[in-house]
Amino acid sequence: MAKLFFKYGTVFSAKSLNLIATAHNYETQGKKVLLMIPGMDTRSDGYISTRAGFKMEAEMIQDTSNVLEVFKKHMKQHEKIDCVLVDEVQMMTKEHVNQLREITLTYNTPVICYGLRVSYTLELFEASKQLLALADKLEEIKTVCWYCNSKATHNLKLVDGKPVYEGNPIDIGGLEKYLPVCYKHFAHPLT
Numbered sequence: 001m002a003k004l005f006f007k008y009g010t011v012f013s014a015k016s017l018n019l020i021a022t023a024h025n026y027e028t029q030g031k032k033v034l035l036m037i038p039g040m041d042t043r044s045d046g047y048i049s050t051r052a053g054f055k056m057e058a059e060m061i062q063d064t065s066n067v068l069e070v071f072k073k074h075m076k077q078h079e080k081i082d083c084v085l086v087d088e089v090q091m092m093t094k095e096h097v098n099q100l101r102e103i104t105l106t107y108n109t110p111v112i113c114y115g116l117r118v119s120y121t122l123e124l125f126e127a128s129k130q131l132l133a134l135a136d137k138l139e140e141i142k143t144v145c146w147y148c149n150s151k152a153t154h155n156l157k158l159v160d161g162k163p164v165y166e167g168n169p170i171d172i173g174g175l176e177k178y179l180p181v182c183y184k185h186f187a188h189p190l191t
């Protein structure tokens with residue numbers, strides 16, 4: 001059976017760059033990948049893009065979309081999909097993750113999901129929680145804390161330079177107000 005992966009990291013951990021590199025490796029070998037991004041991510045505009053300037057076209061998944069149906073539609077067009085790659089998976093729903101799990105089971109196609117594990121409010125995102133429960137393989141994409149050289153484990157939200165710990169866990173604002181931090185600097189940012 002093909003595996004379901006959850007590759008999680010903080011903001012600025014180059015998750016999208018990692019996704020695009022993986023897609024590029026498949027395509028170099030003449031293999032077909034299907035890229036998905038949540039429609040809720042209004043920055044995406046149907047593309048997965050990186051701060052480093054790379055971008056690739058992706059299928060936008062709305063809250064009401066059935067991921068399995070999207071996959072089947074692409075299977076009809078291309079006969080075979082070798083890998084499904086999902087960006088910003090934390091903005092998807094629990095049902096989407098269940099459907100992604102089904103793709104690995106029914107079609108023997110690996111699914112690699114990239115996203116945040118925990119919100120700035122210290123809550124597990126619904127989709128991330130489901131992935132922690134269902135994935136075959138968990139992998140941390142690492143980066144360092146903004147304020148020191150410890151590994152970043154949390155996402156700090158700053159508004160006008162002040163830390164914010166409450167609100168809607170899924171905040172669609174620009175990522176520039178989020179910083180990758182260790183727990184010490186999450187609790188006590190150097191502002």
Ligand SMILES: [Zn+2]
Nearest residue numbers: 145148182185
């Ligand atoms: Zn730190």
